[in-house]
Amino acid sequence: MPDRLGPRSSNCYVIVSALLVTALLTVDATSLGNEPRPRDAVSFELDVQPILAAHGCNAGACHGKQRGQNGFQLSLLGFDSDFDHDAIARQARGRRLSIAAPASSLLVRKATAELPHGGGRKIDVGSDAYQTLVAWIRQGAPRRIADEAVLESVQLQQTEFALAPSGSAALTTIAHYSDGTTRDVTGMTSYLSNEAAIVQVDSAGRLTAGPIPGETAVMARYMNHICVANVSIPRTEALPEGFYDDLPRANFIDDLVYDKLNQLRIRVSDPAGEAVFLRRLYTDVIGRLPTPEEADRFLNSQDSDKRARLVDRLLDQPEYIDHWANQWADLLRPNPYRVGIKAVLNYDNWIRQQFRENVSHDEFARRLITAKGSTWHNGATTLFRDRRSPDEVATLVSQLFLGVRLDCAKCHHHPFEKWSQHDFYSFAAFFGKVGRKGTGLSPPISGGEEIVYVSTKGDVRHPVTEAVLAPAPLFGDVDLSEEDDPREALVDWMVSPENDYFAKVHVNRIWAQLMGRGIVDPVDDLRSTNPPSNPALLDALAKHFQQSGYDQKDLIKTIVLSNVYSTSSTPNETNAGDRLNYSRHYRHRLRAEVLAEAVAGVTETTESFSALAPESRSNQVWTHRIDSVFLDTFGRPDPNQDPPCERVADSSVTQTLHLMNSRELDRRVRSDPGRAARLAAGKQSAAEVVTELYLAVFSRRPTAQEQQYCELQITSAGENRRGAIEDLMWAMMNAPEFVIQN
Incomplete structure (x- = not known):
């Protein structure tokens, strides 16, 4: 509904100034009708904004959308407290608040549906949220109060749950403040289950398991702080004693997958036949079927190591190059009508050349992210012809090479992660000195050459504060003192052993190609609210990849020679519903x-x-x-x-x-x-x-x-x-x- 007061009354349109606040606060509360008693000092940031967030007022579907709702805009999920306070207390000529009669304030009457409100009733008269809002307005609607603490973190009292089918449990959310105090904010926290069919969660944080075994993650968000609870529903029937102890194991992959399945009481499917393994291996590794002669030779072979020898042979085939380069081309290759046909052809040739040379993944990333020169001579520079501003490059690089989707943090604090606008633009600043000269873009025909180089200047500013931001990684530190090109320092940070995001997103992508589903899905969305189905497995694969020198062929060989890879796709009575834990091979249509x-x-x-x-x-x-x-x-x-x-x-x-x-x-x-x-x-x-x-x-x-x-x-x-x-x-x-x- 429109943001209006209705008929003019004696306490409407009070414009508050610093001089008036003191006088208005002296009004006798008894003269204001049935308004609640004054209470202790109320903080806008710690008390009022959580109410708006808990009731969805600043959500993307309501006043938190890009242009607000019916003339009233709040920052999405309360990421900008100054903006929200200004919108409530000062915008629209201050008419949203009535200091003299707090309960008559437009903010309160809309929330209680005393006035028409498109969002309906959000709070009840007399509730704790109502009392808090009214007390804050009566106190003069201050932006800050004396000795105001800062919300530092939010934690769940319990983060791991194992429920019986149709069982239930309660989440408890505790906020921690800079003054050492804590507060139970369970009822003011927003909850979301990744798989509502497995586990549902209500607004009070009550978990209710579904009737079928499974597992999922439940997100708890209080203001801009997020924590996650992992909930599993194991099968009620036990497995035969020592079932997994008796299974053969080829490497650490089998150990970690079988351990997880044993916890969930899920029995792995039988091994696939030789012919199924053969076809699976050819289509996965080199992107074609075996010829009848190749198939016949493998099926007739009695060699105990024939699988390992076949894997080595396939990894050396020229088809391996085009098959895997084609997959990376999907992730990098732009529209030739935008950047030019010759530039895209050179880019594609460059990608394929990296696989011909069997370049390690860290060197692949370095050559691409630090590319310089002509788009007609160094195909990798086409990345910077296509993505022309630091923020555009930052979103691509962070998603592909770190598995961090930063797009949301470009405009506001990330709603499902810890990344802020400051984090985003500090990361984008690594690309601030990328310069270009030559023919720019002129779609649909951009045929000219362009030179990408490192400029001596190039600032990235925070879009709200206008502050110039120095290049900074998403976590940790980098040394920029000896680098003319900040991108070099960025790659050093990305591929360092201390940064496991780089290894994790790549092994997850390769795992998904070979196993039908990523350990994290989507494959390049590694965030706390989208946890891996098997964290120990992802960690072990990433560590193995790092120790191999980021050798993709070694990674592929390790996966395809595990027993888990050669499991049959035929389900048994225990794993028909499993889509997360690789208790069977997941059928999928050929690329x-x-x-x-x-x-x-x-x-x-x-x-x-x-x-x-x-x-x-x-x-x-x-x-x-x-x-x-x-x-x-x-x-x-x-x-x-x-x-x-x-x-x-x-x-x-x-x-x-x-x-x-x-x-x-x-x-x-x-x-x-x-x-x-x-x-x-x-x-x-x-x-x-x-x-x-x-x-x-x-x-x-x-x-x-x-x-x-x-x-x-x-x-x-x-x-x-x-x-x-x-x-x-x-x-x-x-x-x-x-x-x-x-």
């Missing part, structure tokens, strides 16, 4: 480029891409602007989307219809130089044809029933042998087993 390569391999045909050499592979496409209905259908990013671009892995009806009805797919199945034509014209028996088809499409041999049925289709086709083989191939490529990684 668009991987599926495109699978089609090419099965049909023995190639796809032609514009702006690429003949017979180029789909994962060599250097921009999403290159047309491909197939890649678009199976989820490559929108070409207009700014990096980092995360893929949507969900399957859709459109994808199913495309496989069934695509003229291009039909043409490739029926291609004269293709596999079906070759098999039809060859001298192989029907049994041998069926075996090759199954090895090519599914990387396994057919079952006896499949063998018999498919042989019958080929032999009964007579002269139409080729048509039967084509139909079988088409049907197999439309099976879920072809599209989904098991």
